[in-house]
Amino acid sequence: MSLHKVVIFGVGLIGGSFALALKKARAVEQIVGVGRSLATLERAKELGIIDVVSTSVAQALQDADVVLIAAPVAQTGAILASIAPHLGADTLVTDAGSTKSDVVAAARAALGKKIGQFIPGHPIAGRESNGPEAALADLYVGKKVVLTPMAENDAADIERVALAWRLCGAQLHQLAAEEHDSVFAAVSHLPHLLAYALVDEIASKPHAARLFDYAASGFRDFTRIAGSSPEMWRDIALANQSALVLELDAYITHITALRGALAAGDGAAMEAVFSRAQKARLDWQRTIERAEQSSQEGGD
Amino acid sequence: MSLHKVVIFGVGLIGGSFALALKKARAVEQIVGVGRSLATLERAKELGIIDVVSTSVAQALQDADVVLIAAPVAQTGAILASIAPHLGADTLVTDAGSTKSDVVAAARAALGKKIGQFIPGHPIAGRESNGPEAALADLYVGKKVVLTPMAENDAADIERVALAWRLCGAQLHQLAAEEHDSVFAAVSHLPHLLAYALVDEIASKPHAARLFDYAASGFRDFTRIAGSSPEMWRDIALANQSALVLELDAYITHITALRGALAAGDGAAMEAVFSRAQKARLDWQRTIERAEQSSQEGGD
Numbered sequence: 074m075s076l077h078k079v080v081i082f083g084v085g086l087i088g089g090s091f092a093l094a095l096k097k098a099r100a101v102e103q104i105v106g107v108g109r110s111l112a113t114l115e116r117a118k119e120l121g122i123i124d125v126v127s128t129s130v131a132q133a134l135q136d137a138d139v140v141l142i143a144a145p146v147a148q149t150g151a152i153l154a155s156i157a158p159h160l161g162a163d164t165l166v167t168d169a170g171s172t173k174s175d176v177v178a179a180a181r182a183a184l185g186k187k188i189g190q191f192i193p194g195h196p197i198a199g200r201e202s203n204g205p206e207a208a209l210a211d212l213y214v215g216k217k218v219v220l221t222p223m224a225e226n227d228a229a230d231i232e233r234v235a236l237a238w239r240l241c242g243a244q245l246h247q248l249a250a251e252e253h254d255s256v257f258a259a260v261s262h263l264p265h266l267l268a269y270a271l272v273d274e275i276a277s278k279p280h281a282a283r284l285f286d287y288a289a290s291g292f293r294d295f296t297r298i299a300g301s302s303p304e305m306w307r308d309i310a311l312a313n314q315s316a317l318v319l320e321l322d323a324y325i326t327h328i329t330a331l332r333g334a335l336a337a338g339d340g341a342a343m344e345a346v347f348s349r350a351q352k353a354r355l356d357w358q359r360t361i362e363r364a365e366q367s368s369q370e371g372g373d
Numbered sequence: 374m375s376l377h378k379v380v381i382f383g384v385g386l387i388g389g390s391f392a393l394a395l396k397k398a399r400a401v402e403q404i405v406g407v408g409r410s411l412a413t414l415e416r417a418k419e420l421g422i423i424d425v426v427s428t429s430v431a432q433a434l435q436d437a438d439v440v441l442i443a444a445p446v447a448q449t450g451a452i453l454a455s456i457a458p459h460l461g462a463d464t465l466v467t468d469a470g471s472t473k474s475d476v477v478a479a480a481r482a483a484l485g486k487k488i489g490q491f492i493p494g495h496p497i498a499g500r501e502s503n504g505p506e507a508a509l510a511d512l513y514v515g516k517k518v519v520l521t522p523m524a525e526n527d528a529a530d531i532e533r534v535a536l537a538w539r540l541c542g543a544q545l546h547q548l549a550a551e552e553h554d555s556v557f558a559a560v561s562h563l564p565h566l567l568a569y570a571l572v573d574e575i576a577s578k579p580h581a582a583r584l585f586d587y588a589a590s591g592f593r594d595f596t597r598i599a600g601s602s603p604e605m606w607r608d609i610a611l612a613n614q615s616a617l618v619l620e621l622d623a624y625i626t627h628i629t630a631l632r633g634a635l636a637a638g639d640g641a642a643m644e645a646v647f648s649r650a651q652k653a654r655l656d657w658q659r660t661i662e663r664a665e666q667s668s669q670e671g672g673d
Contacts, residue, residue, distance in 0.1 A: 197587065197589050198589075199590070199591075217587065217589075219587070246587075256580075256583060256584055256587050257587065259574075259575055259578070259584050260575065260584050260585070260587055260588040260589075260592050261587075261588075261589065261591055261592065263571070264571060264591055264592055264595040264596075265591065266628070266631060266635075267567060267571065267595070267628065268595060268650075269631075269646055269647045269650040269651075270624065270627050270628045270631055270646065270650070271563070271564060271567065271624065271650075272649075272650035272651075272653050272654050273627070273646045273647075273649050273650040273653070274559075274623060274624055274627045275559055275560065275653070276649055276650065276652075276653035277649070278559070280556075281653070283556060284556055284559050284560050285560070285653070285657045285660070287497065287517065287519070287546075287556050287557065287560055287561075288560040288561075288657065289497050289498075289517075289560075289561065290499070291499075291561055291564055291565065291597075291598045292560050292561065292564055293658075293661070294594040294595070294597045294598065295564040295567070295568060295594070295595055295597075295598060296564075296654055297591075297594045297595075298591045298594065298595060299647075299650045299651060299654040300651055300654045300655055300658065301651065302651075303644050303647035303648040303650075303651050304644065306643075306647050307640045307643050307644040307647060308640075310635055310643055311635075311638060311640050311643075314635060314636070314638065317635060318632065318635055318636050321628065321631075321632045321635065322632070323574060324570065324571065324574055324628075325625060325628060325629060325632065327570050327573070327574045328566070328567065328570045328621065328624075328625060329625060331566060331569075331570055331621075332618065332621045332622070332625065335566075335610055335611075335614060335617060335618055335621070336614070336618050338611060338614065340607050340608075340611050343606075343607050343610055343611075344603050344604065344607040346569055346570065346573045347569045347573075347599075347603035347606055347607060348603040349572075349573045349576055349577070350568075350569040350570070350571075350572035350573040350576065350599045350603075351569070351572075351599060351600055351601065351602075351603050352576075353572050353573070353575070353576035353581070353585070354572050354596055354599040354600045355600055357585045357588065358593075358600065360585070361593070
């Protein structure tokens, strides 16, 4: 596949890495960047991430093959609305948001009859740094990209978006939007909330400085995700409110039971929780390592 | 300082690394290993960690300068009781347990009038692997060792134990035992319980396999400590029960409030928690990195 023109809204880590990966694969003729900050767009052009800086959505969208929305999720609705009037019949739109039910709803509202041209997506990749400087041509190699197609999407259109991501080195998966949001509430959004809460709890204590002084590598890894952008995670939590509330409730029930076992001195009950968790964690780690090894050995 | 004879109960990662570090510093003439598994002791001798395998506590303790108890914490009381009748006036005993109030109580019960010869300690270092094979001469370099001396300890004796750890490259700190337990309940024991609970919660769901399938790097780091030994953490949790229950209660209150903010769609309240946490986490990270850098530059 060769793409004539790809348009990227938001040329930071996620959008910029998509651009660099397509260029590295020699799969695209022209990449147009659109965004709220002209300085960021100019910087992305200097870095060779995009070829053209556009301040006109109409012009940018003309004859575009694929549009990727990789701006902060709170902007997705407004971007879709700005795209809608200029969206030609042969252009597909996808996004990179961490939640999907809300994006689907926003897309339906913004695109109306053109909804079939929007294929929602979520690349499972990231780094701690942001902005065009953080973009990497290899960010998506071996990483999962989850598409959450809707009934209105044509199979051929889904495949075109999937292929663009495959050219970036990604492994493609599909989930229903609600299922996607439930899965990521459990394995990503909940851990972020828990890590933020732990660090805030410790920071709020009168002897916080002494506590941080003795925090070591276990604390470092557990709380690494608490260094993430507060605005981004506020938006993700709100966008995935219902699934995340369910996960939080289940978790609070679980640790309240563990607290009861501890207070009762019930070592067997605690050990049962710890043992099941250890086994699951070690099994998961082995699966990940096997997958990484087989992908290094040239598998898919 | 040169030590004539050091006795180590438990020649795994912690005890074995203490032995290797003292040998590397040429600070000891003879290291005697004692333990429940003869095979482990023989292996430690083959690896050059200890010089002598002893099956007699009386013989091992004769003319010993320093005794380190580095066996699983649940054995500490029994080991102290076995040491007591053979403990000469010039021998100091220390330990490596993750909790200190319980060890102090066990030591008072076991050692009676000899209690002044016991200086409780906690090296803040570890690896994911265990056993003599995991021992490293450099494990303690730049790491903290916390001593929690009692009123009965002589300053000179505390200093002798501190010096042995300094010869291993460690940075020495002192806390009261209760303070130590409160600090580590917050920054170490609580995170372990939270990580175990999250993994067990996910593993218990009917669609656990799918959830683990989409878990990525944030999950990996957050749950790394859930791969730790269930027996060890059961014992630590029970040993530090009262402090840990307090921390769990504070944490449950905190995430219940966060859950309320999420359910109410109160983005500002959530962002306030996330922002305070992010700032504290980034500040802590910078402090750690500065400390590591200055220690690499030859500072203490």
